[in-house]
Amino acid sequence: MIKNGLVDDANQKTVEIILAGDPVLTDIKLAIEVIPEMSNETILHSGPPISWKEMCQAQKNAVIGGMLFEGLADSHEKAIKLVERGEVILSPCNEHATVGGMTGITTASMSVYVLKNLKYGNIAFCNHHEGWPIKALHWGNNDTDVITHLQWLDRVLTPVLRFAIKEMGGLNVKKIVSKALNMNDECHSRCTAATALFIAEIAPYLATSDLDRDSVKQSFEFLRRSEVFFLHIIMSAIKSIVEPAKGIEYSTIVTNQARNGVEFGIKVSSLGDEWFTGPASPIHGLYSPGYGSEDAGLDIGDSCVTELVGLGGFSIAASPSMALMKGETTEQALEQTKQMAKITFAKNPFFTIPYLNFEGAPLGIDIRKVIETGITPFIDTAIIHKNGGLIGSGIACAPLQCFEKAIQAFKKKYQQ
């Protein structure tokens, strides 16, 4: 039997560490400069570890795109050969204090956000969200346009945002998320308010900068059109506040949650570095005209790090517009958030849900409760075509298997 008293104390400690987190966007640097154990030949990907052979096609496309972007290969064929010969290192973002959206491909010369958790001093990383284009590396595309846009992000957007962030002495991300969650964002699939608030924060600093003015203009135009842009800043912020909550003995709180389009994986605070996995789920939602479930890839990306602290699917009641986009009513969204409260240990007082009279969002997935109730985390997510490209938006349910494996490991560790 699990000693619930010990576990509750451990879980309390775990969520207190998460709540004490103070994530500040301090800089934007090259991945190679800052990400631990990064190399020019390293291709980081979303989700738990996976081999090239097992990867879904969209993620494979993005690996190839990443290699083209880096100049590791000059054709798809050459890229594939290099990967097959093991001349590039495939590694999960999550093992490098990093999170990656959707396919999650992150390579050496990409710009990454440097998110510092001021409370604990640790740092986490995420590359830019590619914004409004429906073809993008994170969506599993690797066309020339995609590569050109990645280059634009680094060449034009990065210096502009970096200047603003440095000038303002770092951006308090928790404050923006807290505000945006009260503005119809669930801060995962919808970041409309967060992105607008971000623009308002950086605008004064950019007004008097010596930056190329056309770059500033292009950046503002891109941000205005890219309503989910702020998501990757949120993802790295949440990664930075969850990391210190690892390694708490007896804690049954989930501290990693990530999918690679084939498997959904979790880690648990007390259970070290082991991934517990289950099959990635299909996504239920609404499709762009001309597409249907037969076109869709399975659940993918590290963005479900947001659900670990109560955002996204856990706060869908805070975002009727997101619920609507997924074909749900407000009542269904409220019910969904209430379901998530059944599998979480606490409420997040910083992230509140207006239509529940500002009750805190469900915080801290407790593997005991998942097993007891049979309810698994709801993940808000984009839907990509199995061959790449954004085709819809929906909800995935995490597979029960990873929680079953985790609870077995927990019992084994603590009941010997």
Place this chain on the structure above:
Amino acid sequence: MIKNGLVDDANQKTVEIILAGDPVLTDIKLAIEVIPEMSNETILHSGPPISWKEMCQAQKNAVIGGMLFEGLADSHEKAIKLVERGEVILSPCNEHATVGGMTGITTASMSVYVLKNLKYGNIAFCNHHEGWPIKALHWGNNDTDVITHLQWLDRVLTPVLRFAIKEMGGLNVKKIVSKALNMNDECHSRCTAATALFIAEIAPYLATSDLDRDSVKQSFEFLRRSEVFFLHIIMSAIKSIVEPAKGIEYSTIVTNQARNGVEFGIKVSSLGDEWFTGPASPIHGLYSPGYGSEDAGLDIGDSCVTELVGLGGFSIAASPSMALMKGETTEQALEQTKQMAKITFAKNPFFTIPYLNFEGAPLGIDIRKVIETGITPFIDTAIIHKNGGLIGSGIACAPLQCFEKAIQAFKKKYQQ
């Protein structure tokens, strides 16, 4: 007896005109250049007509402030003498295609928004919201700081915003309101999202302008700090879409609604230029520390033009944060919006309420329904000190008397 068939047809026509309105912020000009029947000695004020003697102290303070700002007098005493001698013209904003926030004082050399209703070609006006300071002309203050800030608005902010508005070829206000109402703004007392979206709209145009860069910076800093700023743009937009709905025979829809701190006045589409008035109401809400209801002035300002189309108190269910600021629960806010649906003729498909599954906001106050139900419009509003200064935020109920007078006039006109 009122011929309900004729009235319903007329009301339908009235709301269709309102819904067809297409308000675009096209320019910012000096009041004297654009406001009809404006002169250097004209002081426009909020609410129905009122004499100097009858004015509340806060509005008197603002009249004096407006005269100091215009250089019509160089001291309070001289200003008062001039007014008492009838050497300035006091006139309601509403009689000049204009709306004024709170005290509503609008003078010749102030910058005003030029809001054009593209559908009908008419134009409406409103001066700048003075933003974050809790002492301001619209709050009924006239200190040197207040005058200096008014000068800053005209000298620094106006050229910056004017440039952006001209460059973008005019700003579609309905689109921003529509979006903001789904982002926890009720677009009267809370315009946090609308203001952030406005910043995002103007930022690209300001990036490459030849404007003084420090003016651009100061403007962004001011806007970021002034979350209700966009209200005055909304007010003039709504004024522009309601004006063409006047003069519809048999229509019982309210087309003006305004208060001067002494009286609450309405006009009705079919009843010409007559104001029907009742006593201005006390405001129920929450006060800044150190203040209470004994300090408060009565309901004041033309901002309740927003309630005519379903914003503000009519859409409080769209803004749990505003409800919270007024000491209400989400359930109370939902109930309040449902109450407003009982006295309105239609729903506004452009302005929707997320937590009612995007049902349209209650549109078109029908004086018949007000009389039948005894329910009067809820107005979201700021609370100012009786001697001037912002001290809280709350809800006022329009007095029944003005609706009783209007229905009598209606019966008299159409039953002879």
